[in-house]
Amino acid sequence: MPAYHSSYIDEPHVPTIGNVAILPINTKIRGPAPIAEDPSRPDIIEESLDLFRANCLFRNFEIKGPADRLLIYFILFISDCINKLAPPHPSKPAPTYPEALKSLSTLAVDHFSLPGDAGFPMNNLYHGPKDRNEAGASLKVLCYGKK
Known part of the structure; x- marks a missing residue:
């Protein structure tokens, strides 16, 4: 059974940064x-x-286009969120709602690696930005929706 792909892989003229x-x-x-x-x-x-x-x-996941790379990135982020909310030990209770909210808010604003950075976990699948302008644009997209 193959993996599920993004419904946006067939969209024409989708803007990209790197290959995302x-x-x-x-x-x-x-x-x-x-x-x-x-x-x-x-x-x-x-x-x-x-x-x-x-x-x-x-x-295994066959990447069929830039939309699939974004889908993978989001799946990794969702996995990080779930791991952050998991109790540290089976005998300990899960975090309360305020604790979980604080933990996820911190995760959202923590430093994160972008494709092309040394700490990015899947650099073999992602191209970094072509230049500094594209790198700045990718940060604006990811950080609070600022333009």
């Missing part, structure tokens, strides 16, 4: 991500959450 797609999201908050043309269609974040359980069980 910049896809629309369903939000009313203004930022560098494109606005979704069809708000009834699931965006890449909803798609990542829906496909997380199925795709994280696959050992």
Whole structure:
């Protein structure tokens, strides 16, 4: 059984940074991500959450385009979030809602590696930005939606 791919792999003229797609999201908050043309269609974040359980069980994943690389990136981030919320020991209770919220908020603003950085875990699958302008654009997309 093959892994599930992003429904955005066949989209024409998708902007990319490195070889990762910049896809629309369903939000009313203004930022560098494109606005979704069809708000009834699931965006890449909803798609990542829906496909997380199925795709994280696959050992191999054929990357069919830049949208699949973004899907993989989100699946890794979701996995980090789940690991952050897991109790440190089976005998210890899971964190309370305020503790979990604080933990995930900290994870969201912590330093993270981007494709092309030395600490990025999957540099063999991702190309780094071509130049400093593209690197700055990728940080703006990932950090708080600032443009």
